[in-house]
Amino acid sequence: MLEVNEQTAxxxxxxxxxxxxxxxxxxxxxxxxxxxxxxxxxxxxASLVVFILLVLxxxxxxxxxxxxxxxxxxxxxxxxxxxxPFGTDSTGFDxxxxxxxxxxxxxxxxxxxxxxxxATGALWGVIAGYVGGGLDSGxxxxxxxxxxxxxxxxxxxxxxxxxxxxxxxxxxxxxxxAPYVARVVRGVVLSLREREFIEASRALGASHWxxxxxxxxPNTIPVLLVNATLLIAQGILAETALSYVGFGIQPxxxxxxxxxxxxxGAVDSRPWLFYFPGIFIILIALSVNFIxxxxxxxxxxxxxxxxx
Amino acid sequence: MLVFVIRRLLISIPVLLASTVLTFVIVxxxxxPLLYLKQRQPRPPQAFIDQEAHRLxxxxxxxxxxxxxxxxxxxxxxxxxxVKGHDNVGSExxxxxxxxxxxxxxxxxxxxxxxxITGVVSAVKQYSLTDYTTTTIGFIxxxxxxxxxxxxxxxxxxWFNEKTGTHFFGTIGERAIPPITNDSFAANFxxxxxxxxxxxxxxxxxxxxxxxxxxxxxxxxxxxxDYVRLARSxxxxxxxxxxxxxxxxxxxxxxxxxxxxxxxxxxxxxITEHVFQxxxxxxxxxxxxxxxxxxxxxxxxxxxxxxxxxxxxIADILYGVLDPRIRHA
Numbered sequence: 203m204l205e206v207n208e209q210t211a212x213x214x215x216x217x218x219x220x221x222x223x224x225x226x227x228x229x230x231x232x233x234x235x236x237x238x239x240x241x242x243x244x245x246x247x248a249s250l251v252v253f254i255l256l257v258l259x260x261x262x263x264x265x266x267x268x269x270x271x272x273x274x275x276x277x278x279x280x281x282x283x284x285x286x287p288f289g290t291d292s293t294g295f296d297x298x299x300x301x302x303x304x305x306x307x308x309x310x311x312x313x314x315x316x317x318x319x320x321a322t323g324a325l326w327g328v329i330a331g332y333v334g335g336g337l338d339s340g341x342x343x344x345x346x347x348x349x350x351x352x353x354x355x356x357x358x359x360x361x362x363x364x365x366x367x368x369x370x371x372x373x374x375x376x377x378x379x380a381p382y383v384a385r386v387v388r389g390v391v392l393s394l395r396e397r398e399f400i401e402a403s404r405a406l407g408a409s410h411w412x413x414x415x416x417x418x419x420p421n422t423i424p425v426l427l428v429n430a431t432l433l434i435a436q437g438i439l440a441e442t443a444l445s446y447v448g449f450g451i452q453p454x455x456x457x458x459x460x461x462x463x464x465x466x467g468a469v470d471s472r473p474w475l476f477y478f479p480g481i482f483i484i485l486i487a488l489s490v491n492f493i494x495x496x497x498x499x500x501x502x503x504x505x506x507x508x509x510x
Numbered sequence: 511m512l513v514f515v516i517r518r519l520l521i522s523i524p525v526l527l528a529s530t531v532l533t534f535v536i537v538x539x540x541x542x543p544l545l546y547l548k549q550r551q552p553r554p555p556q557a558f559i560d561q562e563a564h565r566l567x568x569x570x571x572x573x574x575x576x577x578x579x580x581x582x583x584x585x586x587x588x589x590x591x592x593v594k595g596h597d598n599v600g601s602e603x604x605x606x607x608x609x610x611x612x613x614x615x616x617x618x619x620x621x622x623x624x625x626x627i628t629g630v631v632s633a634v635k636q637y638s639l640t641d642y643t644t645t646t647i648g649f650i651x652x653x654x655x656x657x658x659x660x661x662x663x664x665x666x667x668x669w670f671n672e673k674t675g676t677h678f679f680g681t682i683g684e685r686a687i688p689p690i691t692n693d694s695f696a697a698n699f700x701x702x703x704x705x706x707x708x709x710x711x712x713x714x715x716x717x718x719x720x721x722x723x724x725x726x727x728x729x730x731x732x733x734x735x736d737y738v739r740l741a742r743s744x745x746x747x748x749x750x751x752x753x754x755x756x757x758x759x760x761x762x763x764x765x766x767x768x769x770x771x772x773x774x775x776x777x778x779x780x781i782t783e784h785v786f787q788x789x790x791x792x793x794x795x796x797x798x799x800x801x802x803x804x805x806x807x808x809x810x811x812x813x814x815x816x817x818x819x820x821x822x823x824i825a826d827i828l829y830g831v832l833d834p835r836i837r838h839a
Contacts, residue, residue, distance in 0.1 A: 351811060352777035352818075353773070355795060355810075359537065359807070360536065360539065446655075462655070483653075484655075
């Protein structure tokens with residue numbers, strides 16, 4: 203790292219200051235370096251753009267589009283045209299508006315899973331790793347236990363009595379995925395807690411909570427970010443799968459998974475009802491996966507291997 | 511080594527017992543098994559509902575129900591009475607398990623072979639067109655809803671059958687319905703295979719995408735390590751270094767990952783079976799869940815938990831056997 207302090211360069215050689223300044227470099231923080239590495243990952247940057255467009259499509263689009271998802275039109279079962287880019291269904295709902303709404307709902311579920319799952323898992327892992335001892339083995343055995351049951355079966359069983367609202371399904375899937383995060387975070391914390399800066403803050407009299415929340419947790423953020431993208435991508439797929447087997451979000455509430463499930467009978471006669479929601483799920487999951495890949499490269503330099 | 515295996519086996523027993531408690535609570539939370547009676551119009555007499563509740567032990571406290579269930583299962587091999595119908599829960603699970611095992615084993619075998627091949631090729635040719643193509647395809651598979659793809663594939667199979675006027679792809683069930691009359695081995699085998707192809711592709715892709723990415727990463731790490739460089743500089747051929755030195759090491763973590771992915775594969779099997787209407791574990795679970803046939807659900811969850819714990823154990827042991835750096839004291 204080339205790092206020259208501008209001030210010392212000036213005081214040491216005031217008459218040559220101008221020349222020295224040519225060689226001075228602004229200090230680069232860890233995050234700025236990560237950002238630079240991320241920007242170099244072309245696919246990840248493109249995916250970020252696609253993802254932002256998807257979010258705009260889902261949340262701003264309905265304000266601009268001429269139909270709402272509740273508006274009956276007189277065009278029944280029309281294939282895609284300029285008037286209805288994604289066609290209409292047999293009741294005359296404009297599918298462009300319906301898919302917008304489905305995308306918005308799916309994104310909400312995904313964000314709940316990504317945020318709640320990561321936050322719960324992070325706390326779980328930090329406490330287990332920092333406190334150690336009996337609490338650690340207790341918390342980790344609990345995580346192992348949850349992971350012995352296929353996540354889909356677990357979520358379906360809980361989702362059946364959960365009422366099938368968007369919030370419930372999001373929280374259930376978050377709870378099911380938190381143990382994965384907890385395991386990873388615990389591993390990071392175990393190595394961090396032996397480091398000098400933790401010892402120093404303990405010597406300075408910091409409380410356990412302060413050490414966990416102010417010193418350990420911020421250092422796991424790179425890992426958390428990468429894991430959050432994974433949770434979001436997997437979460438959106440899990441939600442569709444859950445809707446498909448009938449224990450996910452229940453109509454009239456909707457999501458892309460619900461849309462595909464209701465359209466599966468029409469795959470022959472009105473395939474556009476089936477294709478578009480599926481394509482949007484792939485677009486969301488794919489862009490999030492690629493963003494995660496870029497974040498991993500950017501935040502964990504050990505993982506990037508030099509070209510040979 | 512033997513001591514290690516025995517110790518791990520013994521540790522697995524309390525884990526499994528704890529897992530039965532957890533599954534019991536989850537199943538209890540999933541709903542009231544007698545709701546179908548209470549909602550029936552006209553409502554059956556209260557005495558009948560009470561009688562059913564008594565038969566299913568629902569009139570006891572949760573701990574008493576749990577104790578009744580687990581002691582019956584462990585001491586008598588009795589899985590408990592089903593809520594509706596007269597089927598034996600145990601035999602139902604066994605027959606469903608056979609069907610699912612066929613699907614999962616074939617999928618895993620094919621997916622692993624393909625994943626290792628693509629993973630190695632794209633690691634060796636890192637940043638080549640092949641690498642980018644396989645990486646992109648892998649990412650697309652990882653980002654695709656399993657059942658969406660399955661339905662498309664099923665549609666494709668039906669289209670193919672229609673065009674060729676055959677029944678080459680079976681798209682419904684694990685065997686032909688009604689059962690084929692031809693008793694010969696070839697006919698039976700063909701029937702099973704025809705029904706197997708499409709579901710295997712669907713379930714295989716779940717594993718393939720993740721495993722090929724993993725093989726690539728693990729292979730890259732090994733290829734950049736010092737001992738591989740040494741082997742090359744010693745004058746060994748590229749091919750020999752690749753297969754004998756690099757691949758052997760790179761595959762060690764893959765065995766663990768595969769063994770640990772069993773839970774995810776069983777989850778994927780639920781979806782796959784639902785699309786292709788197989789009468790396997792997935793269908794069994796979904797039907798049981800919608801009827802809250804709680805003894806079937808409990809049995810199902812215990813069988814899967816046992817399988818997952820068993821594979822975790824196998825992963826641990828394999829790791830010790832394959833990696834000489836790990837010595838279990």
